[in-house]
Amino acid sequence: MKSAFIASTALLSVLLSACALADDDCSEPVSDWQPRETLRQNVEQQWGWSVQRIKVDDGCYKLKGTDRKGNAIEARYAPASLRLRSLQINFGDDGDAGDYLAQPAHE
Template sequence: MKTPLLVTTTLAATLATGMSFADDDCPDAVADWQPREVLRQQLEAKGWQVRRIKIDDGCYEVKGLDQDGNRVEAEYAPTSLRLRKLEIEYDDEEYEDSDDDDDDDDDDDREATKRRPETRTAPNNGIVRGKPSVRIE
């Protein structure tokens, strides 16, 4: 009888502890929030195309396109509509074809250096002496 009570008590304590750590990024009172439509109008006035506004961790999360046509994901405080975080994904060809990118362009001339069939013989430097002999007994 003590074991189920102990398990239940431990489980309840664990869940209560987990809930206390799951706090919101924007702890504003819901009664003070501004409507999503106000945020949508502000962003559209800046030239954004708003695709979606949802609530995530107590903040407004906006997905859409900015005035230059780049994909954006932004996070706003719901009471002040202050920008908290902004992520921009550039789709412009100027950024994709730039020579200033960080990747190594070592494979540019790969077609010119195709592997040729091995026709060379083993080097005669003392490491390999002729053909290895195999004897089956």
């Protein structure tokens, strides 16, 4: 009885972790995707980022570049809505997260 409980608990944890990993993927239909150039223009205008590369990864746009202070950026966007799904920033020695805690200024 105890081994059946352990086995079912282990199976449940594997299934739940698989579901959690599946949430990282984007699943919007390709016919609805916006051009990569639109994403590039948006982040350059809104955030002042310099984009080095945009590629498709797990159905999402994966952007690599630097912010206006030279910090390395890796971001994932939903390709149809261009909504930010994840953002990683490698701050330099004098890096400050304050720029990313407030909304971008609109001109």
